[in-house]
Amino acid sequence: MQLDYYHIATMLGVKRMKIMAIDWKKVAHLAIDHEIESKRELATRAGIHYNTLYNEGEFKSSTVDKLAALFGCEQTDLLTVVEADLKKVIARSNVGKFQESLVLA
Numbered sequence: 224m225q226l227d228y229y230h231i232a233t234m235l236g237v238k239r240m241k242i243m244a245i246d247w248k249k250v251a252h253l254a255i256d257h258e259i260e261s262k263r264e265l266a267t268r269a270g271i272h273y274n275t276l277y278n279e280g281e282f283k284s285s286t287v288d289k290l291a292a293l294f295g296c297e298q299t300d301l302l303t304v305v306e307a308d309l310k311k312v313i314a315r316s317n318v319g320k321f322q323e324s325l326v327l328a
């Protein structure tokens with residue numbers, strides 16, 4: 224029988240998990256403090272794609288690096304811990320694409 228991360232977690236009763244996410248409210252406040260007037264200006268000045276500002280959940284570490292460099296802060300200043308539905312987290316992640324299935328005897 225093969226089990227993936229989702230099935231193992233649900234067997235253990237896990238339905239939600241904590242993940243790191245960009246705190247877009249903090250980013251918005253820092254943008255105001257730096258006199259950045261629009262999302263397009265923020266994306267241009269940070270060197271990230273405009274659509275990145277609308278991504279909820281999944282993000283690249285390079286996005287956090289670029290935003291932190293723009294604002295002169297630490298990457299951790301821009302992150303927060305949020306609770307998320309396990310099934311949605313796994314569906315959006317690369318875990319399912321790259322994991323090796325566990326084989327239980």
